[in-house]
Amino acid sequence: MSKVGLVIAIFVIAFVALVAYSTLHGPRFRVQVCMAVEGRSVCKTVSGKSEEAALRGGITNACADLVSGVTETMRCEQSKPQSLKWLQHPSEQR
Numbered sequence: 001m002s003k004v005g006l007v008i009a010i011f012v013i014a015f016v017a018l019v020a021y022s023t024l025h026g027p028r029f030r031v032q033v034c035m036a037v038e039g040r041s042v043c044k045t046v047s048g049k050s051e052e053a054a055l056r057g058g059i060t061n062a063c064a065d066l067v068s069g070v071t072e073t074m075r076c077e078q079s080k081p082q083s084l085k086w087l088q089h090p091s092e093q094r
Contacts, residue, residue, distance in 0.1 A: 030088035033058030033081050037066045041082055
C-alpha cells in the first residue's frame with residue numbers, strides 16, 4: 001500500500017468514526033410534528049441534538065411532503081404545527 005493510500009485510508013476511518021460518534025453521542029430530542037395545509041395533513045417523526053433542531057426538522061420534512069414551491073414552503077414552515085408530541089426530551093428524563 002502506498003503512502004497516499006494509507007493517508008486516504010486513515011482519513012476515511014477518522015471521518016467515519018467522527019460521524020458515528022456525533023450521531024450516537026449525547027442526549028437526543030425526538031418529536032412527532034403534524035402540519036396541515038389546505039385540508040391535507042402530514043406527520044413526521046424526527047430526532048435532533050437540540051429541541052430546536054428536532055422541531056425545525058419535523059416542520060421542514062412535513063412541509064416538504066405537503067407543498068411545493070418556495071412561497072408555499074415558506075408559508076407552511078412559518079405556520080404553527082397542527083400537533084406536537086415529544087417522544088424523547090432529555091430534560092424530562094429521570
